Amino acid sequence: MIYDIKLRIGYDYTSPVGGGRHVVRVLPLEIPGEQRVIASLLSVSPEPEERRDRTDFFGNGVTEFALCRPHSDISVTAQCRVERLLGHSAPGEAVAGTSLDALAAEVGGCRDLGPSSPVHFAAPSARVPYNAQMTQFAKLQLHDGMTVAEAVVAIGRALYAHMKFDPEATTVDTPAADAFARRRGVCQDFTHIMIACLRGIGIPAGYVSGYLRTLPPKGQPRLEGADAMHAWVRAWCGAGRGWVSFDPTNDIAVGIDHVTVAHGRDYADVSPIRGILRISGSQTGHQAVDMRPVLPA
Secondary structure, three states: OEEEEEEEEEEEEEEEEOEEEEEEOOOOOOEOOOEEEEEEEEEEEOOOOEEEEEEOOOOOEEEEEEEOOOEEEEEEEEEEEEEEOOOOOOOOOOOOOOEHHHHHHHHHOOOOOOOOOHHHHOOOEOOEOOOHHHHHHHHOOOOOOOEHHHHHHHHHHHHHHHOEEOOOOOOOOOOHHHHHHHOEEOHHHHHHHHHHHHHHOOOOEEEEEEEEOOOOOOOOOOOOOEEOEEEEEEEEOOOOOOEEEEEOOOOEEOOOOEEEEEEEOOHHHHOOEEEEEEOOOOEEEEEEEEEEEEEOO
16 A cells, blocks of 8 residues: 655744754654655754754664754654555464563574664663563463464453553653553553563563554545554564564554554654753644555555
């Protein structure tokens, strides 16, 4: 499937900002066999005095820019055309995989320290500390003889049943433990909790940010800009299976409607935009995503 995607992120300031520096990760990744970036463009208004496009350690596209003169608002627009391929990253595929009992030895024997190495995703991280309650929740979903991929699906589905999607329950800074205790949250919370569950039982797991195609209710027109950035989990299921992806917010394997932007240990590694400002007032943010299919693959 080929998609045209447009993202708009904006901030309005109650008083002029004297200057600011920002880091943005919003353009889709080129992933052989999974997705192909046909064209992409990122624009910033006002025009920044400094701009640098680079790739971070995990292979994500990063744009850094600085605005040195006073400004009352800022707008970042990403436009791209992406071909999403079927790929082979779904955990439910009928491929023999590593058992849970054998996984620790495989992770321990890994000598690769590159960006896709499971070693980087096995330990607690800034936004996903170890949590005994989540580890116990994960253990309750396991049974003897399970493969790692089967455990990933079981935990993701149990989490979907445990949690309720509620955009009013949490903020971007809410700890995963709080969202888990409330049983409410958004895709970021579902993803952080599932990562904590998987790492707690020895499965390396990471955070994926991206775009998800959404469909309007039956009989209603599709609204431009109604989509939003999304998050899901990828887990390392052993040397034979490698990385597989699951969307716990929707209880589905990641598929052709998901477009990947960035991989990381948690949200701190892949946040769409962050920055430092010289400001004396407050700010109001807004975001809109439009993802529409163009042609079938």
